[in-house]
Amino acid sequence: MIGIWILGDQLWLKQAALASCSQHENLPVIxxxxxxxIQARPYHQQKLVLIWSAMRHFAEELRQHKYSVTYKIAADFQTPLQAWIQANKITELRVMMPNDRPFTKVIQSLELPCQITLIANNHFLWSTSEFHNYAQGRKRLLMEDFYRQGRRRCQILMEKDQPVGGQWNLDKENRQPPKGKLNTPPAKWFAADAITLDVIDKVKSLSFPTYGEIEPFHWGVTRKQALQVLDWFIQQRLPHFGPYQDAMVTGEETMWHALLSPYLNIGLLHPLEVIQAAEQAYQEKQLPLNSVEGFIRQVLGWREYMHGIYHYVDANYSEKNWFNHTQKLPEFFWTGKTEMNCLHQILTQVQRTGYAHHIQRLMVLSNFALISGLSPQEVENWFHAAFIDAYDWVMQTNVIGMGLFADGGVLASKPYAASANYINKMSDYCKSCVYSHKERLGENACPFNFFYWNFLDQHRDKLQTQGRMSFILKNLDKMSDEELNSIRKQAQDWHINL
Incomplete structure (x- = not known):
């Protein structure tokens, strides 16, 4: 007898383990x-609610499709699996290959009285073996190259062998700073149903540390709701998604962003249907190409690339620390209590929702962690705990590689380090801050400024090897020894005073 174990991020009726069985009526599923x-780190309470509520709703959906479903709430995996296998006389347990390496080890460590078969994961457009074949022998593994190959491979926004509009990448049109009243459309949220309310009560009663605020909880928890969010994005947000996708505005938590990553990452949506919905809207409604291409690049390019790189690199990737940064994660990452307004705005938003958009993550949170010398492992652990869409495969590459350049340039062509000037240009945060974005020394100096110049100075030798950094590093030569020494001291004192 075959039995199927479905993990909490594999909630799709066409997922590979279910699809591997020709008959599904009365098929045992657990x-x-x-x-x-969930005690590995203090996860955001809304993430726990999302996963457990989505699992319970998916169990009901499976029952409606005549699967024989067992749903267990237990201390561990071993005990309920063993009892279920024996009760159902299971001889082969099939599990779709986990996305996260650590969970593959969990499965392999189980002592069960039956064969365990891992079925190749089908939640991505590129399987791990296909990405490995693509990557082998290449001198560089740039996302842009991979993205173009993905466009050709899937025939997305293509005219024969050429990109629609004549250009592969329209990112230059998508970096506008916020100006005036933006008139952003509201997000598509949902009221919690009885199942979700039960889960909220359960999470509230947990006896171990968690993070963030649990209510109001507005995320979708079913495939039907996830499809509504996709349709809402296509109709209301995609037409104007492009120009301001890098902008940050106080009180605008979601802007025109899609809010689809939590649903994609647990299987309620498949990347191909998301990409095709955007392409179809472009064709039928003549939406601006820069908006459509910019969004498709995030899913077809960046998301697939992150997953592929994660499974391609060595298992010790998570320990990379190219700059040898060892500063402890400040407590304000957990509390949001800091006078730096940009960090305060984003960190309190994450506390409330479990969400921040990609520039808030990269150019504020990760940027600060990079230039202030925080431990990459502590930063990655916080990201993994704090975000509603976070998983090992997402955060290892995005934080260790992209955000902190701790891999020495495996996937990014340069460190994403910036002073307060960038934040002032792309947001309104600096207007309401006690620090001056123009000053790099003194009591009123924004920490982003003295940390930025200290970072460049401290790692000049290493950064010199990154071709795109040489022009920026020349600015250090214009500073006097006295000013550089003052910058070094202010950066050092900040950590001591904290």
Whole structure:
């Protein structure tokens, strides 16, 4: 007898383990809420609600499709699996290959009285073996090259072998700073139903540390709701998504962003249907190409690239620390209590929602962590705990590689380091801050400024090897030894005073 174990980020009727069985009526299926598993770090309470509520809703959907569903709430995975296998006389347990390496080890460590078969994961457009074949022998593994190959491979926004509009990448049109009243459309949120309210009560009662605010909880928890969010994005947000996708505005938590990553990452949506919906809207409604291409690049390019790189690099990637940064993560990352307004705005937003958009993550949170010398491992652990769409495969590459350049340039062509000037240009945060974005020394100096110049000075030798950094590094030569020494001291004192 075959049995299927469905993990909490594999909630799709066409997922590979279910699809591997020709008959599904009365097929034994099990889903497990393990309290031990969620104690690895203090996860955001809304993430726990999202996963457990989506799992419970998916169990009901499976029952409607005549699967024989067992749903267990347990301390661990081993005990309920063992009992279920024996009760159903299971001889082969099939599991779709986990996205996260650590969970593959969890499965391999189980002692079960039956064969365990891992079925190749089908939640991505590129399988791990296909990406490996693509990557082998290449001198560089740039996302742009991979993205173009993905466009050709899937025939997305293509005219024969050429990109629609004549250009592969329209990013230059998508970096406008916020100006005037933006008139952003509201996000598509949902009221919690009875199942979700039960889960909220359960998460509130947990006896171990968690993070963030649990209510109001507005995320979707079913495939039907995820499809509504996709349709809402296509209709209301995609037409104007492009120009301001890098902008940050106080009180505008979601702007024109899609809010689809939590649903994609647990299987309620498949990347191809998301990409095709955007392409179809472009064709039928003549939407601006820069908006459509910019969004498709995030899913077809960046998301697939992150997943592929994660499974391509060595298992010790998570320990990379190219700059040898060892400063402890400041407590304000957990509390949001800091006088730096940009960090305060974003960190309190994450506390409330579990969400921040990609520039808030990259150019404020990760940027600060990079230039202030925070431990990459502590930063990655915080990202993994704090964000509603966070998983090992997402955060290792995005934080260790992209955000902190701790891999020495495996996937980014230069460190994404910037002073307060960038934040002032792309947001309104600096207007309401006690620090001056123009000053790099003294009591009123924005920490982003003295940390930025200290970072360039401290790592000049290493950064010199990154071709795109040489022009910026020449600015250090214009500073006097006295000013550089003052910058070094102010950066050092900041950590001591903290």
């Amino acid at each position: 889903l497990i809420e393990s309290q031990q598993h």
